[in-house]
Amino acid sequence: MPDIFVRPQKETKTTPLKKLVMPKKEPVFKKSFGFLSAFIPHPINLRYEFQEKDEKIVLFLRRHFFTNFGWLIVTFCLALVPIFAFSFFPFEFVPLSFRFIGFIAWYLLTFAFAFERFLSWFFNVNIVTDKRIIDVNFPSILYKDISEAKLDNIQDVSSKTGGFARSFLNYGDVLIQTAGALPELSFEAIPFPDKVAEIINDLIAEEEGEL
Amino acid sequence: MTPFEQFIQNLTFGSFNFWFLIKILFVIGFGLYITFAVIVIRQVKIMSEVIEGLSVWPLKIFAWGHLAFAIFVFLLSLTIL
Numbered sequence: 001m002p003d004i005f006v007r008p009q010k011e012t013k014t015t016p017l018k019k020l021v022m023p024k025k026e027p028v029f030k031k032s033f034g035f036l037s038a039f040i041p042h043p044i045n046l047r048y049e050f051q052e053k054d055e056k057i058v059l060f061l062r063r064h065f066f067t068n069f070g071w072l073i074v075t076f077c078l079a080l081v082p083i084f085a086f087s088f089f090p091f092e093f094v095p096l097s098f099r100f101i102g103f104i105a106w107y108l109l110t111f112a113f114a115f116e117r118f119l120s121w122f123f124n125v126n127i128v129t130d131k132r133i134i135d136v137n138f139p140s141i142l143y144k145d146i147s148e149a150k151l152d153n154i155q156d157v158s159s160k161t162g163g164f165a166r167s168f169l170n171y172g173d174v175l176i177q178t179a180g181a182l183p184e185l186s187f188e189a190i191p192f193p194d195k196v197a198e199i200i201n202d203l204i205a206e207e208e209g210e211l
Numbered sequence: 212m213t214p215f216e217q218f219i220q221n222l223t224f225g226s227f228n229f230w231f232l233i234k235i236l237f238v239i240g241f242g243l244y245i246t247f248a249v250i251v252i253r254q255v256k257i258m259s260e261v262i263e264g265l266s267v268w269p270l271k272i273f274a275w276g277h278l279a280f281a282i283f284v285f286l287l288s289l290t291i292l
Contacts, residue, residue: 035266035269043264045264046262046263046264046265047262047263047264048261048262048263049260049261049262049263095230097291097292098230098233098234098237098292100291101237101284101287101288101291101292104284104287105237105240105241105284108244108280108281108284111277112244112247112251112277115251115273115274115277116251119251119254119255119258119270122258122270123258123259123261123262125262127262136261136262138254138258141250141251141254142250142254144257144258144261146261
């Protein structure tokens with residue numbers, strides 16, 4: 001028997017995978033996660049060494065890229081030294097082979113200086129998760145210093161911005177007072193310090209609400 | 212004649228070769244630099260283990276290239292100086 005009326009099928013909406021992975025709360029900023037990003041909200045692919053299974057990274061921070069400006073200028077000046085030195089003073093009393101090796105040695109040391117400073121910037125990171133705050137420091141190439149504070153141990157969070165570059169580029173320090181063994185944690189020269197302080201305060205409020 | 216024999220002969224005859232001393236300093240310096248380059252590779256590995264998911268392959272390439280170049284310069288200083 002032919003159907004007189006066929007009720008149209010409702011289209012079932014499928015939830016995109018991104019929505020399932022990302023938290024309900026929209027990130028404050030939508031920044032691209034580049035190689036040199038200093039402010040990454042809700043990074044999906046990043047994992048901290050001691051991260052728990054149910055722990056989520058809310059913010060991944062490192063110092064503002066502008067903080068590299070100092071050593072970049074020093075590197076540039078160091079790179080120019082041999083060129084000026086040889087043009088003003090020809091070093092004719094030095095054998096050619098020694099001049100050549102000395103030239104290479106200078107640039108090798110300049111590279112080492114720049115690379116070490118870059119590594120220091122790249123791996124000195126601050127992580128805010130939904131359970132704790134982690135400060136990863138590599139003070140020099142031979143030392144590793146990781147300090148962390150649980151959100152329920154945090155007593156006060158404040159941000160500090162001052163100076164021309166910091167005000168213009170909107171980066172500064174976030175100071176976190178804790179009740180734990182480590183009295184204070186500081187995130188130095190990070191982008192959007194006031195927003196970071198606000199996010200941490202929100203997370204603390206959420207944590208207190210759960211208790 | 213080996214470099215060590217040459218060194219002894221220079222000392223014996225009293226006509227000390229200044230540039231030979233500089234060569235030794237260069238070779239020792241580059242030897243130490245190779246150690247530093249190895250430490251850098253190890254450090255990049257340790258640092259990248261703390262935070263998984265960062266794109267560290269360009270840093271690893273730089274670190275290994277740095278070591279290769281340090282070894283090359285060490286060998287170069289042994290041969291041309």
